[in-house]
Amino acid sequence: MTCPAARGRGQGVGLQPHLLILRASCVTVTDPVLFKSERTGDDSTLRLCGAWCIDNLPEMETTLAQLEQRGRYTRLDFSDIQTMDLSGAWLLRNWLERSRAGGRMAVVGKRPSHFAFLDELLEQKGGKTPPQQSADSSLRDAVVWVGRGAVQQAKQSRDAIGFFGRITMTWLRAMRSAHHLRLPSIARHIYETGIQAIPIVSLIAFLISVIVAYLGAQQLRQFGAEIFTVDLVAISVLREMGVLLTSIIVAGRSGSAFAAEIGVMRLNDEIDALESMGVDIYEVLVVPRLIGLLIALPLLTIVADAMGLAGGALLSSLLLDISLSQFIPRVQDALAPTTFWAGLVKAPVFAMLIALVGTYRGMQVRDSSRELGRLTTVAVVQSIFLVIFADAIFAIVFVELDF
């Protein structure tokens, strides 16, 4: 027999369900036993009990799995169930549907009230779930995978070329009139990508040249050639370190900002809003960033060069007893007239790569915040890669040209 307390509770659900569901919503009900079985002669009764609600989800699952293995019951009794919510009712109902296919069970006691709701729901929306399609052959999958990849690559290349073309056209038009040039916007981007980056760029250039000078001095001391530390610092900073480190920092700072800003505008439909007003989005969003960075990055490179030399000078005077009045003439001797320009001429190229990759990836953002994150990351990684790759080409070309 069922105990009176459980019975009262079970019926209470029917009477005043909202209160009891909230109270008894079974965070506190820890009764993992969800069924009992009784066997009398040929009859076997399955007595469901306890709390069939989503809090007991794992227990419900194991129970149903056990019941599946136990084989058949002839009778089914719902009356001991204390609480039940829709999730429990749904899982139980699904199981019943399945097991009924095997052998019939006679139902004892009242069917849970949620079953009526579920019946209604299934009737209303027209029957069963469409069966899942079985897995396709792996060969076809492979072909589809290759084909899809190829088509996507082709599309991307076409998009990239289109993007570059539109920028060129927009730029040519912008060059003809001040209105299309968007000077305030360019100024803002010079400020954000250039002036605001001065502290971090200076600090990193300073530290790197200190490291180079320190390690260089250790090695050169073995030959008694400490004085060449100055040459080492001056040439490495001006030719390579200054511009390369600055570009990498800017790619991390501004390349990601470009992609994220434009990407968020895409997600908010701001880009569509601009286009619907007849504003050329390339003119207001892409070209100002490009021009801004083209101006800012060379200037930042000069700052980095200066800070790098300062770092070298400081370390030389502290470690090598080379005073500033010796350092400066030594630097002038060490440098060919082209050394400084060999570094600086790379800056606009790197700026262009960073700005193009950043804005292009931003424009590609569609639909979701995950895309935004992914494409921002892609923008940074790709622009850093392209900067280093371009630097390698420059190195070879300059050596061949004896520049």
Place this chain on the structure above:
Amino acid sequence: MSSNPQTSSDQTPIISVRNLVNRFGQQVVHDGVNLDVMPGEVLGIVGGSGSGKSVLLRTMLGLQRPWSGQVLIEGRDITQMSGAELLSVKRRYGVTFQHGALFSSLSVAENIQLPIREYFDASPAALEALTELRLRMVGLPVDAGAKLPSQLSGGMVKRAALARALALDPALLFLDEPTAGLDPISAAGFDELVTYLHRSLKLTIVMITHDLDTLLATCSRVAVLVDRKIVVDTLDGIMKNPHPWIQEYFHGPRSRAAQVSANGASASEVAR
């Protein structure tokens, strides 16, 4: 052993807001707001733009601490609760946000499964079954589960958000402007859905809405936020309230159509 449902007067409220004051800097949004949400009712919250409807909702959800006053859920103050207690309360209510707030990088099915996965160790089969149930409950086709939120129409987004809110079988549902931005037919469909779920699952529903049709179709009581206070009454009662904003709201030009279409008692009340 059957008895009639008790009248609302001698039930304990699920949520009661006591002397709530909310202010941002100099701006006072709520100044002594009292509100009881009774189990099993559909309470509509209306108010002008900027009257603090969303702030009230956020305070009730525990997303925002009130300046002063209390929010009691089942008689316990949520500002005094420990993290674990608050979690067990949150677990029992479902919320839909104004713009759906579906996670854009997850499919609809994954959105629905997220709270279930978060709390329980469920097998893929059970997750799939429960997802199917939620989708059916809100009247979405089962194959909508595989879609991304960006592929859904506005009405489907609202339904998917409701499906996610129902994921943990809540007893209490908060809906923030559930029909905003829907065409009248979809909105009416959504109203019907809310009424259906309320009736068959005995859910308690708190709903912010601007939509008079929704208000008339679904709500048993209405709370109006005016002058930093709140006025709560039945629909008929509130329509007779002399406050000018309330009069304007229910009897202004844009309300006529809603009332013409509303049936019986409330329409005849208006006529007087």
